[in-house]
Amino acid sequence: xAGVTQSPTHLIKTRGQHVTLRCSPISGHKSVSWYxxxxxxxxxxxxxxxxxxxxxxxxxxxxxxxxxxxxxxSELNVNALLLGDSALYLCASSLGGGAEKLFFGSGxxxxxx
Amino acid sequence: DQQVxxxxxxxxxxxxxxxxxxxxxxxxxxxxFLWYKKYPAEGPTFLISISSIKDKxxxxxxxxxLNKSAKHLSLHIVPSQPGDSAxxxxxxxxxxxxxxxxxxxxxxx
Numbered sequence: 001x002a003g004v005t006q007s008p009t010h011l012i013k014t015r016g017q018h019v020t021l022r023c024s025p026i027s028g029h030k031s032v033s034w035y036x037x038x039x040x041x042x043x044x045x046x047x048x049x050x051x052x053x054x055x056x057x058x059x060x061x062x063x064x065x066x067x068x069x070x071x072x073x074s075e076l077n078v079n080a081l082l083l084g085d086s087a088l089y090l091c092a093s094s095l096g097g098g099a100e101k102l103f104f105g106s107g108x109x110x111x112x113x
Numbered sequence: 114d115q116q117v118x119x120x121x122x123x124x125x126x127x128x129x130x131x132x133x134x135x136x137x138x139x140x141x142x143x144x145x146f147l148w149y150k151k152y153p154a155e156g157p158t159f160l161i162s163i164s165s166i167k168d169k170x171x172x173x174x175x176x177x178x179l180n181k182s183a184k185h186l187s188l189h190i191v192p193s194q195p196g197d198s199a200x201x202x203x204x205x206x207x208x209x210x211x212x213x214x215x216x217x218x219x220x221x222x
């Protein structure tokens with residue numbers, strides 16, 4: 001079985017642009033969470049979606065948005081990119097909507113110039 | 114506000130010896146604790162977990178200890194192997210996951 005897949009793996013954008021990151025969860029998993037990992041820090045929670053509904057939101061500005069599709073895949077959108085948005089964006093899937101064991105993808109490395 | 118802290122950014126251990134990675138937390142309401150291992154260019158992978166109602170959980174070479182009164186969590190790896198070299202994150206859950214900043218473990222052959 002395939003694990004969590006994320007695309008693209010790397011992305012370079014300039015300030016003010018918009019970016020969309022994509023994630024496909026493990027088959028059978030209904031929850032997707034997004035995390036931002038800045039160099040030297042641990043992953044920071046951005047969003048959790050379960051059954052297409054937002055279950056939780058971390059302390060991130062409204063420039064960050066996400067959605068989950070009927071097939072449980074998910075998109076993370078970031079508008080008006082700032083230099084500080086440069087980070088590794090990790091997607092994780094889990095079976096249910098609680099705070100249970102997460103399975104991570106390899107991430108999307110976003111560089112904002 | 115960092116609710117989960119790993120105060121040692123790095124640790125070097127000889128192969129065959131014990132590796133002890135430490136983690137402190139501030140929120141006594143956390144109900145579940147986990148350790149993740151991360152290799153470069155890969156996402157974190159689950160290693161071991163412990164419920165807040167237990168004080169020890171063991172899985173092969175890996176043992177996690179929880180001291181709730183001290184709000185302290187530790188991961189013991191015995192014996193350490195070169196393949197264990199990675200960044201280790203502790204995490205705590207309360208509706209969402211809170212991760213520490215990570216400890217880079219190097220096991221020297």
